[in-house]
Amino acid sequence: MIAAPDRTPLTREFFDRPVLEVAPDLLGRILVRTTQEGPIELRLTEVEAYDGQNDPGSHAYRGRTARNDVMFGPPGHVYVYFTYGMWHCMNLVCGPEGRASAVLLRAGEITEGAEFARKRRLSAQQDKELAKGPARLATALGVDRALDGTDACAPEGSPFTMLAGTPVGPDQVRNGPRTGVSGDGGVHPWRFWIVNDPTVSPYRAHTPRRRRT
DNA sequence: ACCGGGATGGCCT
DNA sequence: GGCCATCCCGGTT
Numbered sequence: 558m559i560a561a562p563d564r565t566p567l568t569r570e571f572f573d574r575p576v577l578e579v580a581p582d583l584l585g586r587i588l589v590r591t592t593q594e595g596p597i598e599l600r601l602t603e604v605e606a607y608d609g610q611n612d613p614g615s616h617a618y619r620g621r622t623a624r625n626d627v628m629f630g631p632p633g634h635v636y637v638y639f640t641y642g643m644w645h646c647m648n649l650v651c652g653p654e655g656r657a658s659a660v661l662l663r664a665g666e667i668t669e670g671a672e673f674a675r676k677r678r679l680s681a682q683q684d685k686e687l688a689k690g691p692a693r694l695a696t697a698l699g700v701d702r703a704l705d706g707t708d709a710c711a712p713e714g715s716p717f718t719m720l721a722g723t724p725v726g727p728d729q730v731r732n733g734p735r736t737g738v739s740g741d742g743g744v745h746p747w748r749f750w751i752v753n754d755p756t757v758s759p760y761r762a763h764t765p766r767r768r769r770t
Numbered sequence: 771a772c773c774g775g776g777a778t779g780g781c782c783t
Numbered sequence: 784g785g786c787c788a789t790c791c792c793g794g795t796t
Contacts, residue, residue: 642777
């Protein structure tokens with residue numbers, strides 16, 4: 558018997574904890590993204606922690622700006638950024654307020670509303686690729702800067718709702734260096750994923766862009 | 771598995 | 784002014 562996922566929304570207190578506690582605890586939880594067409598549900602399988610303090614990899618490392626403003630606000634809200642001229646990625650702000658820590662949502666399994674996600678991810682060959690990678694995840698869920706600052710501790714029917722889902726035990730969690738983070742040298746093993754999950758994105762070390770010829 | 775190209779905003783000098 | 788970015792994709796080996 559497999560217990561049905563718990564559809565109780567996560568409270569703000571859940572996010573008002575140190576980011577290294579929250580990040581692994583998010584694995585197996587369910588993000589509901591309610592779009593115009595209908596709800597899409599994503600079971601989180603891979604995340605990364607970013608701490609606003611003494612973390613050169615964090616967008617908040619050099620202080621508060623218009624772009625990262627939401628990270629400095631209350632926990633449980635969504636920080637969306639735009640990168641590489643093409644992509645959006647989404648984070649969940651953690652506590653305490655003002656510390657500017659956040660969890661990057663790197664991958665997940667679409668458990669509901671895949672028909673809506675497929676329309677945004679036409680290049681995906683299989684459903685397990687729909688949200689395999691942070692920009693793919695944001696694309697599948699129709700997330701852009703317009704949703705920056707949205708509360709994820711909101712009732713179902715709101716743009717975002719985090720549900721308790723089915724947390725995974727410590728034996729199912731693995732961790733390692735963060736992906737694509739410059740200036741980190743892999744010193745922070747702050748990437749967390751569910752062992753052997755097919756939706757987890759492959760590890761890529763950071764490679765500096767070469768100038769266009 | 772491993773490349774290279776794509777594209778633009780943010781932030782530092 | 785100029786670098787580089789919490790990356791993806793398609794082609795090739």
